[in-house]
Amino acid sequence: MNELNREKLYRTLTSLDIFVDRSLRLKPKSATLSGFHYNRDLIYAATANTYLETVGNKADSIHLTIKSVPISNIYWEYLKMVKLLGKRCKLEEKQVMLALDYTDEEFYGKVETFWIYGWTGKKGVTGKFKFLTCALVNGDLKIPLLSIPIHMGCSMARDVAFCLSLVKPLVGSIELVLFDRGFYSKDLMLTLTRCEYPYLIFVPKNAKVKSELEEMAKDERKTIHYEFKLNKDKTTQKGSTTLAFLKQVFDPKSERDYDWAFATNLEDVDLDHIIGAYKQRWRIETGFRIQDEARIKSKSKDVKIRFFYFTYEQALQLIWSVIYKGEVAFKRFLILLNETGKERA
Secondary structure, three states, rough: OOOOOOHHHHHHHHHHHHHHHHOOOOOOOOOOOHHHHHHHHHHHHHHHHOOHHOOOOOOHHHHHHHHHOOOOHHHHHHHHHHHHHHHHHOOHOOOEEEEEEEEEEEOOOOOOOOEEOOOHHHOOOOOOEEEEEEOOOOOOOEEEEEEEEOOOOHHHHHHHHHHHHHHHHOOOOOEEEEEEHHHHOOOHHHHHOOOOOEEEEEEEOOEEEHHHHHOOOOOOOOEEEEEEEEEEOOOEEEEEEEEEEEEEEEEEEOOOEEEEEEEEEOOOOOOOOOOHHHHHOOOOOOOHHHOOOOEEOOOOOOOOHHHHHHHHHHHHHHHHHHHOOOEEEOHHHHHHHHHHHHHHH
8 A cells, every 4th residue: 555645545535525426416424325435336346347236235326316417417527627637737728639539338238228329239239328538638648538428319510519618618728639530521520610629630531532642652742622511401501621641651660651631620731740640649549448447337228327437437547647647557546546445434
């Protein structure tokens, strides 16, 4: 236990108590159960990557409590934690690069809700819960800033704009927002430009992209102005973007040549550094892998329960990234926090 300051771990537990209490509208130090009681099982389950039912007897109680609050309560309280911890690193003064991406959690039962996306049934997986995450990916501080659950039939452009609108007040300025090829859509590009969010999207190799690249020589780089029309809500909307093409660029890490195509609304496109800027997006996937080390398993069909667990895992990752990362590995942090929680109880 001498790897980390004991009093600091106690303060971390108190912060998690407050997060759980406020997210679930619980009263601390009351006659009923509160974050103080629930955190012991939550941290234990996260450390062991198991079910809450496996490590304690409070699963039914906390599940009923989670179902009684709106989903928005959970992510609003998480945003407050980001704002509070962000003061340590002056997040409100930083020019940041953000990445947005989807991640999912597997479901093995009968799919009966529009919050669960149907799946193939391979390895018993019949469906998946889907979450959209916005993360800070540049500099030394790489943290999840916000996540929201995504249901079938949602508007990708609206959800992305919503996330960015909540994150924007937490940072100094947004330098660039990064997206993989799954986000390439006219609706999203039009929305981001109207909201004045600078974006960089990896473009899938469609017919237009292939045609442009075929005409280029090795190591050639160019940009073109691309105008498009979007048919939406019985109206035709006009938009434009800049398409950047880079032909057979050598990657020293893999020792291979790659073709790249991007869409951006940046006025000045730096073709010498555009690939390096986009590669920052991969850090959000690293964040998902780190979060998996704190995965709390669940069989629930209720999106609120799944989302609360998911957000709780990100809260643990957030605290570690801001306070403990320079001292100890994430998994070791969980183990020490779990031991401190048992000691406190």
